[in-house]
Amino acid sequence: MSIAHSQVAQAQVVFVVSHDRAHAELLAPALADAEVFSIPDAETLLREAHVRPPAVALLYADTRGVPLAEVLPLLRQRAELAGTYWLAVGRQGLGALLASGADALVSDATPVGALALQVRTLLGRAAQHRDLEGRIAQYQRRLETWEHEERVRDQLVHMLVHDLKNPIAAVMGLLEVVEDDHRVPDDARDLVKVARDETGHLLHLAVNMLDVRKIQAGKMHLRPELVFSPMFEEVVEQARGDVGSGLRDRHMQVEVAPNLSPTRADPEILRRVLANLVSNALKHTITGGVIQLHIWQNEDETYVTVRDDGEGIPAEDLPNLFAAFEQSRLTLHGRFDTGMGLAFCKLAVEEHGGRIWAESERGRGSTFTFTLPLAQDGEDDDFVELLS
Template sequence: MTSAASTVFVVTAERSRAVRLAGTLAQADVLFIQDAETLLREAHVRVPDVVLLYSDTPGVPLSQVLPMLRQRQELSNTWWLAVGTHGLGELLAAGADALISDASPIEALSLQVQTMLRRVVQARSAHDRVGQLQRRMDTWEHEERVRDQLVHMLVHDLKNPIAAVMGLLEIVQDDTRVPEDARDLVRIARDETQHLLHLAANMLDVRKIQAGKMNLRRELMFSPMFAEVIEQARGDIGSGLRDRNVRVEVQQDMSPADADPEIVRRIMANLISNALKHTTNGGAIGIFVSLLEDAVQVVVQDNGEGIPEDDIPNLFAAFEQSRLTLHGRFDTGMGLAFCKMAVEEHGGTIGVESQRGAGATFRFTLPLSRDTDDDDDSADLLV
């Protein structure tokens, strides 16, 4: 069944051929086109769905104009049917989609045209769907660019004033003239300011990783560097760790990991901060670094409240966090989302084990340096 909007051109010197075909295509407009020149002119006025090219049409050979017509964008969905007894090879070589003998019954010719019309409808429908999807994609890409620009602007506009506030709070905190109770308030204000800075940085980094713009500066991380990075991460968190029992163990003489120390520091800071958030004063936090067969494993565990089982599957998603927390501090969940993305960007894995009321254990791995493995293999061969 064809559409009322379908248009069929019949290019032939015999008008009767177009009239006979029109009698079998009730839902299509069949137009008689007497020669190649008329075809070129009419195709500019009205886009046909199917064009019948009779090989015996006098004048300029249709095989010469067909390649020009097939190059036109508006005719990309048009089907071209060569009809005749002689000269069909030239039309087929020029770009005809199919051919049929002019001795065929009109019913056979009509059936062929109807099949082509259905394919035109299907092609245009698919083209429309592709166009809709492309417009949605363009809209989504525009929204992503706007979000990236907004996040970038917010973070960079916030970092400098936040850093300035932190510096001033440190000065006040170290001033001996400030009463002890007021100094405690200043310390809390500084810790919260540090937390705000982490939120802003995590937001920017998550967007960078999602956009594929996080360029890792990999180095060989030996045991001493892991100890140094952990110490720096503890300093990034603030004074809250003074009220926790923190235990750090780094296996000595490990094969080096291939990682970005600054990003590893950020991962550690987020995981330690998360442990701090879910423990009370006097709680225990353990940080352990050890060598596995093909990676370095880092473990951060605490004896806090634990994570409900239902929350674990979504724990590393942005804007998700455990419903249970010992503190009222707002958290976007960006910290753990950043950890997952950053670890996987390194080629490692991250996971969590937890039991309600028995704390949580986060583990992530970093791949070993391939250069070191190659050197070891070379040494073995030399021996």
Template sequence: MTSPDPRTATPPHVMAVTAHAARCRTLAAALPHARVIHVTDGESLLREAHATIPDVVLLYSDTPGVPLHDILPLLRQRDELAATRWLAVGTHGLGELLAAGADALVSDATPPEGLALQIEIMLARVQQQRAAHERLGTLQRRMDTWEHEERVRDQLVHMLVHDLKNPIAAVMGLLDIVLEDRRIPKDTQDLIKVARDESQHLLHLASNMLDVRKIQAGKMHLRRELIFSPMFEEIITLAQSDVGSGLRDRHLIVDVTPSLSPVSADPEILRRIMANLISNALKHTSAGGQIAVAVRAHPSGVEISVQDNGEGIPAEDIPNLFAAFEQSRLTLHGRFDTGMGLAFCKMAVEEHGGQIGVTSERGAGSVFTLTLPLTPDTEDEDEEDFADLLV
């Protein structure tokens, strides 16, 4: 027989529904660590099961009064008795009890030791089920806490981006006005351009952060259009303006194959992808470096590549390069980057049904390549505003 668990606060409860009290006394002697409760009939069982949650209930088929097979279905519907095991005991009427929901059958001629062993097995299963239910409850509470924290984070990110957009736009507008003033000395103009570029970079960081959170939450809704060769050129031109004045001291080459088969894509999201990839190439090249953007036909659609001749990316950094808050440790510039830009690119490209990857060689630069399929995998989704990128 199983010894009582010292960690258990109360002994297991075993109810015996029978008119014969002697059966309960014999059973109590065979189960010294359990509390055996005598219940005289089915109506009493309904009351007792409300007051005390039993672990195992023995249903003697010869119990007088309301048939136990009529009462058992009512008891099995109660949530607090979900782990309770029901053992039908007798010679006649066991089939009705089994049909009503009894977990096992045993003859009333079974010796006390054999009956006690059957109950011990059931008690062990009850303990396992309740332990599993407790673990499930703990996991559910953790999940609820995690979901609450995720909602709070999403709200904070959303508030952060939308609260920053207006003041950043105002700063960038004022800086543009100041730059138009010819009385400003050249060295001061250079500083103002840097301030303007950094303000735009801050907007990129905030927008990427919000968009990555939206994609992770499944809230990215594409506004697809058919993108032809001239529109690719327009998107790349707009993406260059998003990157800022840092491109002025880089040699940028754009080559779009004419008469490409159109792909279905969201032009605004594609512009954001290109801006992030060009900005990333800018980060890894020095003044006078070269960045080449090419749009070519691909067997499954269109292939877009952004190549630079910068310092390259260490091989150990490449596997995690598209993860949020990851970036190459080897850069030519000290600017902080969350890594959200490349994470956004990967998620946005995959949302279009495409793929993105990178090849790199130390000292020879890197090539980021993405493919967009001719036909989307899913139907167009409902529209939802994305984080606007102010330029």
């Protein structure tokens, strides 16, 4: 039977490698759903296996010419033959074929029906392997497409943020100058204040978007320091300044426990996390509302809570609260928010080795809590040595 003229699918191709053509002629009728080819020697096997990779190849150990045990390792290295099953057939020389990579052994005295049954089993496995390879290739293409889209998205976010930051900062500076000008009427000054606050909010959205992408890509590297009570107080004040003038209409209560043990944290990232949580509390409270920020410790961790007395968060919104582009559907303000602020908080806290969660009750406000790890004993000792 000529290989060149066969149009049978790869999964149904069977090679019978033997100088005795009768082996293939006897097996072919028992494999009606397969195409059986007689291969006389190792040289022909090397050539034809490249033209039409078989799903199953029966290797008769007594085949004349170059020993099959010598060419089988070469065949097993070919990528197109990765799904081929090699069945060694005979009585002598099977050990060499098995050592060379044969998948199974069978006696040449095995009845044709039993041999055909074993070949059909191997054909089924080969078909499964081929199907699996197809799925893997499909998933690989999807992965490559996804990676390409991620790179494009990262480049777009990076470009947008960097192109927006400078003009937004310039607008904020100009609005601040106008707001402080005594010649501006009070009613106009109020409008300028609103414009400056909203411009600051836009800047925070852009920066949070960039930082979330950086953390997800593993490109944001922490610069941890040993943080004590005085530095916590300083970071809180900086975060309050970042939130802006909206806090003037709220009652902000801050309590930092004295004599805190050293906490290992990046002060700049901690400042950003606090600013985002306070800004979130501001968004969910009315004028005159109360926002409480409390920092304390237990034996193992530093706890930071930001509590507000706003409208609360619906229970169905809590599970996805820290996901990007998710936010509570219940809000007192119509301000657009990407949800990147809370997503950044979660990623940043977890990057420190801490945890973050939210608790809320409708009409009773919300409490956001996160933890930070305490400094290890060796780090604390190093700090004491620096002071001594």
